[in-house]
Amino acid sequence: MQPTHIAEYLAPIILFLPLAAAVVIALFVRDDDEQSAQFSIGSVGLAFVASVTLFLLGGGRHEIGATWLDVGGLQVSFGLLIDDLSLLMLMIVTGVGLLVQIFSKGYMKGDPGYSRYFAFLSLFTFSMLGIVLADNLVMMFVFWELVGLSSYLLISFWFHKPSAADAGKKAFLTNRVGDFGFLFGILLVWAATGTLNIGELATKLAVDPHLLGAGATCAGLLLFCGAIGKSAQFPLHVWLPDAMEGPTPVSALIHAATMVAAGVYMLCRLFFLLTPDALEVIAVIGAVTSFLAALMAFQQNDIKRILAYSTLSQLGYMVMAVGIGSPNAAMYHLTTHAFFKAMLFLGAGSVIHALHHEQDIWKMGGLKSRLPGTYRTFWIGTMALCGVWPFAGFFSKDAILSSALGNGAYCAFLIGTLVAAMTAFYMTRLVLVAFGGVPRGDGVFGCHESPSVMTRPLWLLAIPSVIAGFWGIDVYLAETLPGGHGHASTWYEAMFAPINHSPLAAMFGLLAVAFGHAFARRLYANAVSDPLPLSAGLLAKIMRDRFYFDEIYAFLIRISQGALSTVADWFDRWIIAGLFVRGVSGFTDLFGRALRMLQTGNLQTYAFWLAAGIVVILFLTLPGAKGAGH
């Protein structure tokens, strides 16, 4: 297909720029740190500019592609789909990616694997853009796996640390479980509809809603399995906190802003496929994840892990939003979350960098005056994450809460409100303990603010974290996705829109935040150690130990693998080795031994066998020898 619109020229350029950077770094400038960073940042920067250009040129739906596979009845194209949804996601991925890469330039300074790091980041950007732009399910799956690979490479970037190597493996294997379901879902959809192209699927389903037949819910849930893995939903959430072993900017980009959002993006892309039953399951999983992760975040002491559980919780929020039939709100929250969570992670990175890789918040304290830039941006990020008006998080969270109310999902509304309060609690705890109070660790005294290459991206991310709420993202998405308010308005109208639109939801949201914040302030202002284990005792310990999910999984795997390996061992020992290998050799050996007996070396024995043989042959061949009848 010949490109006809400028968008159709730009989209492949956006997609392949980062891949080109990765290839160039890997093949030509591996020894030159500075050039590697420049290539990588340059490519993602250009991709960002191209994405913004695409956006400014105006929306519209464009699709280009070429046939890639044509086997029997299966036709798979390598196609790019540009519409409002993918445009928004393009800007998030390239925009946040650009800032994170600039931040990395300072954060990773002096690391022996500097070039490798940027090559991996570029590879990741390419893969992520591939998911965003894919116009069919097979291509999406291919890039889905590529994202899994680059995530693995980056989590275990410091592969000499056993914990990092293990975390990478864990992430990869856990994701595989989900991807298995995803692949089956794709096959099921293909078997039922005969097409894998997303646009064609939507058209076919619009004509005949019962096209998928009885397997519709099943197909939707299998596709959701992919999202469970990639977006770290309960019960496959265990890999995300461990993924924090990777470099902090990686956590910001991949495990907070973009990759983990891929699951939510995919659900929004394929929303038309999901039946009400499937949506109900999705909502429940999202709510459970959101609630459990927030509980686990209560008692974590590692600054990155708190943020990781917070990410889990927010991802649960988004998935819940999809489940209650409001993908618009989910994408809205995904967008704002990408900004402020990336900023929070980069802020945490800045703290960790300043304290020479100290991550325990109880060994921080008093960083407010020592790291002023980081503190201010972190504070903005916290406000945004908690959902304080007029920060971005308030608007997107309110969109979810109000659509929960509007769609009659009162349970989801209650859990959403509760999680909002819990979010405010653990984030206030984090800020108060890490930045407020007095220094509690030796590292704090000598520390100083990170270089401007690191603080500037923080400030640049702070801007959308504040104003993304009244940019009109939900209005922009309303044409593509159901569930938004969908009325265009000026920015100051948009600022108060949630309160006018659904005052109950807004009020509950804000009250929850105030309650959570006040509670945390009462407990943690000027605390030198965590008071919760004393008052809550066992419960606090369970929360700190993350509800023993890892232990339960380890136990389950141990017994299931134990049984499986016993069976496999028996089969190998007796059937394979015993019957097939030793059996064959033993039989040959015995037969040989028997044959050896015949070889006496005595001529007369040979003569006897010869004569006996001739007699047998004569008996068998001569007519009439066997009996008189013949």
Add this chain to the structure above:
Amino acid sequence: MNVGLEHFQIVSAVLFGIGLLGVLIRRNIFVIYMGLEMMLNAANLSLVSFSRFNNDLDGQLMVFFVITVAAAEVAVGLALLVALYRKRQSAHVEELTTLKL
């Protein structure tokens, strides 16, 4: 008594059987050798009788070949046996097991 083809064949078979038995069970290699000759001549007798009763000279032709080959065989075989006896000082076949290694 009318002597027919069957009688010749039976005599031939008996001779062949005696010769074979001698080859299989006698220990002295010279006697085995005689057994072999007896088997050959049993075959000759059979061939000649068939030739005679079928009025076909092909069988007798074959017998001449057998006699010629047997004569050559006796010359070579006896020479070998004598050489073997000189080397081993024994004509017992159980002692000749070098085929087995």
